[in-house]
Amino acid sequence: MGKRALWFVSLLEVFFLTFTFSAYAEENAHYKLPSPNASYVEPAEMPQLLAPKLLPNRHGIKRGITEGFMIRQSYVEDGKIKIPTGGLIYFTFGGEGFSNLNGEPISIAGKKAIWLEKQEALAIKKNFIVAQNKPPVPLGEEGTIALSNTLFMEGFLKVQSARFQYVFANGYGTWDLSTVIPSGYARSKSAISYGYLQGEGLITPPPLQFFGDPFDASATFYVVVDGVTPDGIKIKEAGALDMLWFKISYDKPIIADDVTAGQTMSAGKYRIKVSSIDSDHGTAEITLMDSRGNVLAMKTLGPLTLKTFKDDSHLLEHSMIIRPTLSLDYKNIRIQLNTKYDAPFGPGPLRLMNNDGEFVPLPQVNEVSTFHGGKVDLLIYKDVKKMELRRPWSEDPKFKLLTAYI
Amino acid sequence: MMTGLAIENTETIILDSKNSTCDGPRGLFKIVVDDFDGEVIRSWHIEDMYGEKSRNLGDAQCKSLDTIVGEVGLYFGGHVMTNVYGQALKNLKGTNNPKDVYRLIQENKRLKAIIEADKE
Numbered sequence: 001m002g003k004r005a006l007w008f009v010s011l012l013e014v015f016f017l018t019f020t021f022s023a024y025a026e027e028n029a030h031y032k033l034p035s036p037n038a039s040y041v042e043p044a045e046m047p048q049l050l051a052p053k054l055l056p057n058r059h060g061i062k063r064g065i066t067e068g069f070m071i072r073q074s075y076v077e078d079g080k081i082k083i084p085t086g087g088l089i090y091f092t093f094g095g096e097g098f099s100n101l102n103g104e105p106i107s108i109a110g111k112k113a114i115w116l117e118k119q120e121a122l123a124i125k126k127n128f129i130v131a132q133n134k135p136p137v138p139l140g141e142e143g144t145i146a147l148s149n150t151l152f153m154e155g156f157l158k159v160q161s162a163r164f165q166y167v168f169a170n171g172y173g174t175w176d177l178s179t180v181i182p183s184g185y186a187r188s189k190s191a192i193s194y195g196y197l198q199g200e201g202l203i204t205p206p207p208l209q210f211f212g213d214p215f216d217a218s219a220t221f222y223v224v225v226d227g228v229t230p231d232g233i234k235i236k237e238a239g240a241l242d243m244l245w246f247k248i249s250y251d252k253p254i255i256a257d258d259v260t261a262g263q264t265m266s267a268g269k270y271r272i273k274v275s276s277i278d279s280d281h282g283t284a285e286i287t288l289m290d291s292r293g294n295v296l297a298m299k300t301l302g303p304l305t306l307k308t309f310k311d312d313s314h315l316l317e318h319s320m321i322i323r324p325t326l327s328l329d330y331k332n333i334r335i336q337l338n339t340k341y342d343a344p345f346g347p348g349p350l351r352l353m354n355n356d357g358e359f360v361p362l363p364q365v366n367e368v369s370t371f372h373g374g375k376v377d378l379l380i381y382k383d384v385k386k387m388e389l390r391r392p393w394s395e396d397p398k399f400k401l402l403t404a405y406i
Numbered sequence: 407m408m409t410g411l412a413i414e415n416t417e418t419i420i421l422d423s424k425n426s427t428c429d430g431p432r433g434l435f436k437i438v439v440d441d442f443d444g445e446v447i448r449s450w451h452i453e454d455m456y457g458e459k460s461r462n463l464g465d466a467q468c469k470s471l472d473t474i475v476g477e478v479g480l481y482f483g484g485h486v487m488t489n490v491y492g493q494a495l496k497n498l499k500g501t502n503n504p505k506d507v508y509r510l511i512q513e514n515k516r517l518k519a520i521i522e523a524d525k526e
Contacts, residue, residue: 034472036499040495041463043476048456066478081422083471085417087418089413090412091411092413093480093481097409393413400413401413403410406409
């Protein structure tokens with residue numbers, strides 16, 4: 001064999017190796033379900049792990065917590081049992097869907113925690129083909145929500161049509177859509193007038209009114225279909241919500257009620273001074289200092305007024321612009337206004353707590369009890385944990401976090 | 407509103423007769439393979455950090471560790487609402503409501519025990 005031929009063979013080998021390696025690296029269980037022969041473990045069998053638990057939020061309203069897990073796409077090969085990446089998937093549902101500001105309870109791998117904040121993002125992908133019998137196409141990076149072709153019909157009234165749906169990385173497919181609907185919009189017509197969004201990938205903060213309707217700012221999706229070809233559905237643009245990171249605290253906050261202007265509190269190695277309070281405009285100026293009195297951060301929290309609750313009620317919870325104004329975050333310390341409302345699974349608060357500690361329906365409210373008589377109610381979280389999604393988990397790097405449902 | 411979190415393994419988990427267990431996230435639960443001859447998983451079970459154990463989930467035909475454990479979703483008014491397990495359960499062979507099957511088996515056991523007690 002000549003030198004050239006040998007070189008060619010080695011080149012082929014390199015190609016082959018990279019190909020097989022990449023094929024191996026891509027093996028994962030995303031967007032797939034457990035096999036039809038899977039076993040089932042009923043909650044009554046392991047009640048401490050699996051039975052729903054009730055935990056209160058900061059205002060004593062109880063939320064259910066459910067935990068469980070699945071193993072999917074596992075197989076026996078060469079005398080070994082293999083569970084691919086994403087094959088072992090644990091789920092936890094708690095109060096995080098209700099609100100971000102009321103200390104809703106969650107459980108992360110069996111450990112009780114308080115939900116504090118999340119960084120939402122809109123996953124957008126443009127000009128791609130969703131083909132049948134092919135893996136679903138993720139809209140953002142691997143592990144975000146994806147589009148999958150479920151049915152392809154050729155020649156129905158001489159129209160090629162198809163059905164498709166969104167699939168979460170955990171295998172749960174939802175929101176069945178059809179290309180037969182003219183223009184293929186999955187959402188209101190106001191979406192059309194707002195045009196298409198700039199950019200691709202995970203965009204944060206998500207454009208608040210991307211559907212021309214503030215209630216659509218969260219928990220939703222849109223699709224613009226270009227056409228149906230024998231290769232699959234040509235999608236002009238599709239988007240759905242996802243999350244980049246979230247913050248929790250394993251410890252309960254220090255509840256600092258009735259803080260007056262000029263008062264200084266200490267929290268661990270930090271000192272917190274409330275410089276000024278404006279009850280009418282719902283603001284409080286906070287200065288964070290170290291133990292020697294050096295200023296580390298300053299912020300005016302608020303405004304949190306009746307207008308915030310009544311006019312912008314849906315924005316309070318859904319806006320990535322309003323929510324961060326209510327807290328001062330520095331490293332792992334968080335000082336937050338003690339928001340006192342109840343959001344019973346809907347966009348925005350429906351009830352507000354009055355000065356007597358009772359919840360009153362929003363239209364009847366005429367005070368914001370966070371501020372009262374020149375005093376402010378604050379919360380201090382001393383050890384906030386930030387957790388990134390789709391990256392090795394800081395508390396167990398063999399695992400990573402994903403959203404389960406939006 | 408975003409509800410629910412998932413935690414999944416980042417690398418392929420390999421189990422054999424030597425490495426017969428693997429941990430779930432932060433050791434919440436453990437997968438234990440008791441009897442595996444290289445082809446069939448005759449016996450395997452789940453243990454959790456509270457000390458509970460599941461029944462044997464393997465059998466003479468079992469060739470994967472695929473399983474659906476518990477019931478997850480938004481808990482509202484005593485029921486689990488949005489159920490990400492919905493399709494996984496529908497996909498099961500034989501039944502799409504294994505919870506009812508489990509209840510029937512338990513009820514059957516209970517009745518059998520009563521009959522046995524009467525005989526004595």
